[in-house]
Amino acid sequence: MDRTQIPGGVARVCRTLRAAGFGAYPVGGCVRDLLRGVDPADWDVTTSALPETVMALFERTVPTGVKHGTVTVLTEDGGVEVTTFRREGGYADGRHPDAVRFDAGLTEDLSRRDFTINAMALGPEGEIIDPCGGQSDLRMRLIRCVGDAERRFREDALRMLRAVRFSAQLGFAIESGTAQALRKCARRADGLSAERVRTELEKTLLSPWPERGERLFTWGLMDKYLAGPADPDLTVLHRTEAAPLSRWAALCGALADWGSIRSVGDFLRALRLDKKTISACEGGAALWRDGPPWSARDWRRALAGYGKDACIAAAAIGDALTAGAYTAALLEILEERPCCRVSDLALRGRDLTALGYSGTEIGAAQARLLSHVLDHPEDNRREVLLDILKREEAED
The missing domain is CATH 1.10.110.30 (Hydrophobic Seed Protein)
Structure with a gap:
């Protein structure tokens, strides 16, 4: 493999370790991605040097997991995780090794890894070190x-x-x-x-x-x-944007449609999602249940009532479950920058005060103007809104 494919910072880490008499090899996902012709997002190096030695050899390091042999070396190309060859004891908690010993060689270190395609290393001359058959599985x-x-x-x-x-x-x-x-x-x-x-x-x-x-x-x-068995058709996710909110909403829609979750909110809270995403998906699911918007007017009123994120979630659910074009319709409305909140009105609260409105009268007038503008967005102009208020006064 062409060694020029290795970023300078990673190459420098390996050279420094080797010059000090230690083995050093790019390892794992970065080697897999290089063989696939993909630029690795992250670089890991495995070495015979102990964590304390790694920290002594480099000026800028972070002891990210010294107990398990890992030190992050900060380079001009970003952080490089450098981990000492290790062998592991039992896994009583089903997640972490009970004990780690740094007396292994490269082959044993590779043999403790999860999948064959992640158990390859890159040698000093660019040779692939592959004791577990990762290259064969990569081809297959x-x-x-x-x-x-x-x-x-x-x-x-x-x-x-x-x-x-x-x-x-x-x-x-x-x-x-x-x-x-x-x-x-x-x-x-x-x-x-x-x-x-x-x-x-x-x-x-x-x-x-x-x-x-x-x-x-x-x-x-x-x-x-889950509340029950699930066999959702997740091919429907291809109908949605590959963005977290859209995909989480579409997944919830598919699971709810299958009857596998009792509540979108409960499902997402159990998974510890952030409050913003949970709120948006809950609102989107409610909007979808109440009847999806069909017209531009419906979308404007939905934006006013549920908010932008909930509408994005509802559109994703609709696209996923019905192969509709809800997101496309919503994006058209959003591109128009519609007035969906009182703060978007061309007539401000201070304008109403100047006209003699006070207290709750201001909020009530703003609510009436917003309701009108949601149906007639072209009327969100100061002079038009003033005229509406004058007509209301005349009628009273």
Whole structure:
């Protein structure tokens, strides 16, 4: 492999470690991506140097996981995670090793990793070090555990969600033995933190093949968060924008349509999503249930009543469930920058005060003007709104 593909900062980290007498190898996902012809988003280096030695060799470091052998070296190309060759003890909590020893070699270090395509390293001359068959699985487009799949999943239950996520991100199949072990161990996912599950699920939803995330539900990995069985058709996610709010809303719509969740809000809160997304998805689901907007006037009134984010969520649900064009219609309205709030009115509160309005009269007048403008957006001009108020006074 052409060593010029390695960023200067990463190459400098490796040179410094090697010059000090230690082995140093780019490893894992960055090697996988280089072989796929994709620029790696992150760079990891595995080394025979102990964490304390790594911190002594470089001026700018962060002790991100010294207990487990990891130090982040800060370079001109960003942070590089440098981890000491290690062997691991048991996994009593089903997530983290009980003990870590730094007396392993490169081959043993690679053999403890999750999947074969993530268990390759890059040597000093650009050679691929691949004791687990990752290059073969990369060519065959397979997600396969390193060694015994059931053991890998019992060590760390998060690997099951990562298997599905990599399948969705890369478009790879999950090898049959790995899939069988995953289904057998699926209930171990119940012990994972909601934050970890949410992160893997969101990455899956935003991937190029989100429909592969169906396995998270049909294989039982999400049972803890569901009210009943789920077999959602996640191909419908392709009808929505690959953005977090749209995809979460569409997923909730699909699960609610299947009867797998009792409440959009309860489902998302259990997964520890942020309050803004939860509120938007709840509002979007309510708007969809109440009857989706059909006209520009309906969308303006929905924007006034539910807010922009909830309308985006409702549009995503509609697009996903009906193959409609709700998002396109909403975007047309938003491009017009419609007046949907009192603060958008061309007539301000101080204008009303100058006209003699006071107290609750101001709010009531603003509400009437906004209702009119929602139906007649072209009338949001100061002189027109003043005329409306004058006509009201004349009628009184």
